[in-house]
Amino acid sequence: MAQLVKQKTIPTLYNMSSSQAFVILWALEEVADTHGIKYNIKNLPRRDPNTAKELKALFPIDKSPIVTLEPVDDEPAQTYQVLPNVLTESRLILQFISDNYTTGEWVPKSSSDKSRDIFFQELAKCTLILKVNFCVIFEVIPTFLPFGLRHLILLLVKPVVNHFLDDLRDIYQVMEDSLDEERPWFSGEKIGLADFNMSFAMDMAVQRGYFDPKRYPKVGKWYESILERPAYKRALEKGGEYDLTVFA
Ligand SMILES: N[C@@H](CCC(=O)N[C@@H](CS)C(=O)NCC(=O)O)C(=O)O
Numbered sequence: 001m002a003q004l005v006k007q008k009t010i011p012t013l014y015n016m017s018s019s020q021a022f023v024i025l026w027a028l029e030e031v032a033d034t035h036g037i038k039y040n041i042k043n044l045p046r047r048d049p050n051t052a053k054e055l056k057a058l059f060p061i062d063k064s065p066i067v068t069l070e071p072v073d074d075e076p077a078q079t080y081q082v083l084p085n086v087l088t089e090s091r092l093i094l095q096f097i098s099d100n101y102t103t104g105e106w107v108p109k110s111s112s113d114k115s116r117d118i119f120f121q122e123l124a125k126c127t128l129i130l131k132v133n134f135c136v137i138f139e140v141i142p143t144f145l146p147f148g149l150r151h152l153i154l155l156l157v158k159p160v161v162n163h164f165l166d167d168l169r170d171i172y173q174v175m176e177d178s179l180d181e182e183r184p185w186f187s188g189e190k191i192g193l194a195d196f197n198m199s200f201a202m203d204m205a206v207q208r209g210y211f212d213p214k215r216y217p218k219v220g221k222w223y224e225s226i227l228e229r230p231a232y233k234r235a236l237e238k239g240g241e242y243d244l245t246v247f248a
Helices: 021-035 051-057 090-100 111-144 146-180 193-207 217-227 229-241
Strands: 010-018 040-044 066-071 086-088
Touching: 010 021, 010 090, 021 066, 021 090, 021 111, 021 193, 021 229, 040 051, 040 229, 051 066, 090 111, 090 193, 111 146, 111 193, 146 217, 193 217, 217 229
Parallel strands: 010 040
Antiparallel strands: 010 066, 066 086
């Protein structure tokens, strides 16, 4: 263990299966191991109607992940976002974990790595995930249609999906060109927030067949190194189903 961090809050992660909550679970497993961070997890099955109710009771936008914070040592409740002791939005939850449950090891040292880290956080959460989601939506719509119509609509939407897959190739190329021996992480020399933020969109792209590691070997190697991390593996064991090939 690197160095114990004194926690002011104990987080509880509301983890809907096969959702972005997985990256929060992975990050919490990392800091549990390196800094002795204690956290609770509540696994919620994606297809259970009570899941949305349970999330809604915590925050009006009933999406996963949501994290609640239990103050320790009579620390007063704090409003970090808009409700006391409630965190949402995975990028911000990851930032909170870095700020509160690490000793700063996810913050890049050099100013060039800092700029790169911020760029890739933005790319991950605004551009990459958007294009991946467009592919998913256009692929999924036909599956809700009656059998006869399904194939026709699938044929019609195929060019649209191909358009977004083309967009994705440009994004992967920028990612590929940024990685090298000295900077094997999107955050630069060391793993950092950009890498955590990239992971969900890449999990989805890989699981759904939108990413070809042979065309982007450095990104493929980066992705494999994420999967090999003991904390990622433990998160898979603790979090329940993580299948991004099935929608809803
Ligand atoms: N911007 C949010 C997105 C949260 C979100 O949309 N979560 C999805 C799962 S990945 C969800 O809860 N979907 C359930 C639904 O739409 O009913 C974040 O980054 O945390």
